[in-house]
Amino acid sequence: MNNKKIGNAGEDLACRYLEKNGYKILERNKHYSRFCEIDIIAEYKNTVVFVEVKTRKTNSFGTPAEAITKTKFEHIKQGVQYYLTEHKVKDFRIDVVGITLKPEIKIEHLKNIYL
Template sequence: MSEKNYNKIVGEKGEEIACNYLKNLGWTILERNFRYSRISEIDIIAKDNDTIVFVEVKTRTSASFGHPFEAINKNKLLNIFKAGLSYLQKTKEHYKRYRIDIISVLGKYKPEIEHLKNISLN
């Protein structure tokens, strides 16, 4: 299996774990893999009470190459923000509250989940 295919499978598994985690919190999953442009995608769009949450999921089988959160930079957050605005326009939903969260899934057999809420673009 190529490294690209392996990374895709790991990423998809991490997103599935994150979706289950959010559902267990009582959130509603509205959409997965919402594509805004060739380079911008939101992994999970969910509803947390009256707030729409745009969730980026980063998955690693180990921390050998750094913690998953280290893979997020300001440019990535800006792309998620733009994609989120596009989603709100597309759905014509009028949510007063929205935010960006990041979920880290780390580990192969018993993955640990970390959830950072309300990430700032600053």
């Protein structure tokens, strides 16, 4: 399975997980520039949640959440700012959903992150 397929599978799992936990998916893979993409935009209890999904086959090289660099987080924040200029949003936060596929599927949801 190549990285693109792993990423897509992870985003599908993340959407199912979020929906199961009461989130409404508003958009997926929202691109603002070459470097600026928001994986999932959801709503939870009147709060817009911008979700970065990181998927790894295993944790051999660290957890999925550890793969988010400061530069990547800056790109996420840039995407959030673009979205906020286009939409009237009162409350929002940034979450990370980390998914490990092997030895079994594990989902870790980090809410309201800051780097």
